[in-house]
Amino acid sequence: DQQVKQNSPSLSVQEGRISILNCDYTNSMFDYFLWYKKYPAEGPTFLISISSIKDKNEDGRFTVFLNKSAKHLSLHIVPSQPGDSAVYFCAASPKTSYDKVIFGPGTSLSVIP
Amino acid sequence: GAGVSQSPSNKVTEKGKDVELRCDPISGHTALYWYRQRLGQGLEFLIYFQGNSAPDKSGLPSDRFSAERTGESVSTLTIQRTQQEDSAVYLCASSPGTYNNEQFFGPGTRLTVL
Numbered sequence: 132d133q134q135v136k137q138n139s140p141s142l143s144v145q146e147g148r149i150s151i152l153n154c155d156y157t158n159s160m161f162d163y164f165l166w167y168k169k170y171p172a173e174g175p176t177f178l179i180s181i182s183s184i185k186d187k188n189e190d191g192r193f194t195v196f197l198n199k200s201a202k203h204l205s206l207h208i209v210p211s212q213p214g215d216s217a218v219y220f221c222a223a224s225p226k227t228s229y230d231k232v233i234f235g236p237g238t239s240l241s242v243i244p
Numbered sequence: 245g246a247g248v249s250q251s252p253s254n255k256v257t258e259k260g261k262d263v264e265l266r267c268d269p270i271s272g273h274t275a276l277y278w279y280r281q282r283l284g285q286g287l288e289f290l291i292y293f294q295g296n297s298a299p300d301k302s303g304l305p306s307d308r309f310s311a312e313r314t315g316e317s318v319s320t321l322t323i324q325r326t327q328q329e330d331s332a333v334y335l336c337a338s339s340p341g342t343y344n345n346e347q348f349f350g351p352g353t354r355l356t357v358l
Binding site for chain 2: 137163165167172173174175176177180220224230231232233234235236237
């Protein structure tokens with residue numbers, strides 16, 4: 132049973148527009164959420180995170196929104212750039228075991244010039 | 245560099261052979277993880293080491309898989325009697341082991357079992 136779900140395997144967005152990547156989770160004990168970006172032939176790299184005490188965290192063009200009641204988070208990229216084309220993984224960890232991180236299956240984003 | 249390194253970058257082996265994959269974590273990182281990514285799939289957790297604690301082996305898919313870590317440094321993932329379904333990219337990550345648990349990933353080892 133997948134505890135972290137990313138129901139869209141892929142997403143295409145025009146350059147300059149907003150990209151919205153969604154993530155749902157089932158475990159109410161999840162306390163800390165992270166997004167990673169992965170280019171082909173490279174390991175994932177950390178992008179942005181959010182603690183459950185917040186509902187929004189922003190870093191430049193990247194903003195993560197958390198809706199705890201809906202067990203849903205989303206990553207917004209605005210404006211999208213061709214270099215943002217990558218696979219994005221949503222990840223979560225519980226308060227009781229912060230280093231046990233569960234990854235979602237990933238969403239492949241293509242930003243079209 | 246100061247990042248996580250993995251070797252070899254690519255490994256082709258014949259079915260039934262044993263393979264050993266190596267991970268050098270970032271110095272000072274107490275936590276070390278192994279993941280597997282099959283073609284078109286997400287990251288599948290395999291095993292986790294934290295300091296001197298017993299490793300969390302809950303993700304290992306069978307007893308053909310094992311891993312060791314020497315103190316807080318190098319880790320090796322061993323796959324015995326490889327099968328074609330073991331073909332995947334094996335990723336290693338390390339983290340400081342604190343609450344801000346960002347993981348730093350290596351480039352991975354692409355394993356192909358013929």
